[in-house]
Amino acid sequence: MDLSAYPLELPESDRPMVRFLNVTKSYGSLVVLDNLNLDIQRGEMVSVIGPSGSGKTTVLRMLMTLETINGGVIYVDGKPLTHMVRGGRLVPADEAHLRRMRASIGMCFQHFNLFPHMTALQNCMEGPVQVLGLSKAEARARAEDLLAMVGMIDKKDQHPSRLSGGQQQRVAIARALAMRPRIMLFDEVTSALDPEVIGEVTEVIRKLVAEHDLTMLMVTHQMGFARDISDRICFFYKGKIEEQAPPEQFFANPQRERTQQFLRAVKDAD
Amino acid sequence: MRFDWNWDFTLEILPRLLRAALNTLIAAGVGYALAMVLGLIFALALRSPWRLPRTLLREGLEFIRSTPLVVQIFFIFYVGPQIGITLSPWVAGMIAIGLHYSAYLAEVYRAGIEAVPRGQWEACRALNMSTRDSYFRIVLPQALPHAIPGMGNYLVGIFKDTPMLSVIGVTELMQAANSIGSETYRFLEPYTLVGVIFLALSLPTAGLVRLGERRLRSKLGL
Secondary structure (H helix, E strand, C coil): CCCCCCCCCCCHHHCCCEEEEEEEEEECCEEEEEEEEEEECCCCEEEEECCCCCCHHHHHHHHCCCCCCCEEEEEECCEECCEEEECCEEEECCHHHHHHHHCCEEEECCCCCCCCCCCHHHHHHHHHHHCCCCCHHHHHHHHHHHHHHCCCHHHCCCCHHHCCHHHHHHHHHHHHHCCCCCEEEEECCCCCCCHHHHHHHHHHHHHHHHHCCCEEEEECCCHHHHHHHCCEEEEEECCEEEEEECHHHHHHCCCCHHHHHHHHHHHHHC | CCCCCCHHHHHHHHHHHHHHHHHHHHHHHHHHHHHHHHHHHHHHHHCCCCHHHHHHHHHHHHHHHHCCHHHHHHHHHHHHHHHCCCCCHHHHHHHHHHHHHHHHHHHHHHHHHHCCCHHHHHHHHHCCCCHHHHHHHHHHHHHHHHHHHHHHHHHHHHHHHHHHHHHHCCCCHHHHHHHHHHHHCCCHHHHHHHHHHHHHHHHHHHHHHHHHHHHHHHHCCC
């Protein structure tokens, strides 16, 4: 792949928090994302919606470097994430570069992925102690603050198996925040939850949006929630962005045929 | 044909057999410790990103598993000196038994590691943990409960294979019974006692392994 056309670094004047530049992802002959171009500004909350198989989760996984990409470059805060500069040109990133860049990104998963052999508190201390090198006392103070913020402080000594899905997801959010990321990714964080506990997780995310200047990217099936809290909605269809707009405009007046179909289908399902 | 059990003779040879049983325990214990460590190294190496060493190791372990332990014992003890490695029967025997069982334990560990959900690895990455921390703090502790039943089977197996060390003259239980037999021409008591002693060692081991697994699971909150 010819990378000479890609900048080694984005200029000061044009430096979104995240930029996908001509990013392509395929598994064999199946193209999941086709030449994706997407900017996410500092402090912006972007919701990614679309039918299953549209590649929306892949967008998050690529940004978390859980997936490699087949073409293009992803930039985080102006610097290449998927690549690094060697001898004045871009080459695929090595593990050391990924570890440096990943430090500014946090992620919550559909199935929480808490560490089952650790308590809620230990889950939230693990990264700060092992990765950031905080002392146990500092990490504990930070973890307890965050567990209080998500309303889980009284369950801090419980193992995940003793917690409900909603409780586990709130701990997972605290765990990710304990690393002080600048970008937070939420991958269908309410999809595996029982309906009656979805609210407790969306409440936490609302609070984050209101009180922190995090840049957030969220894949969700909850249209009402996305409309309430997002700065922008991105509708994916077959590996491309079919339409994107601020939520009022997107939901009230969708421009594209596919978008209209999708929104009708979602409304019928409700 | 005679089948006369002599209790006086039994009591007379019992201390000697028990001393030999201690050697059996030592041989099995040291061999197993070696197998646990080597097996873990092999299991991790089998998951390394470098293809050539991985393939060589996989074939090597397949070779060890596909050839009899007794051949490996002979080989290390008798062929070793020809290439300049002279080992005492004890050392040669424990290396052979440890290496042999490490090939099996590597498989047990591998299966345990693969039983840990992929989401755990992804959570490690999202927290920016090193590969080393991901293994030793997150994945291996969860893999261990999956591996313990298989590990327990091979612990009992290693006990039962120690008599093979008698072929190079390690004075374990079987060797002691053989000597008693050839000195006294009485075989019924020594070999019966060997069986009883093995049973007395193996049965509690299996029970302890099950107990250990339950303890570990509850300690890890699984």
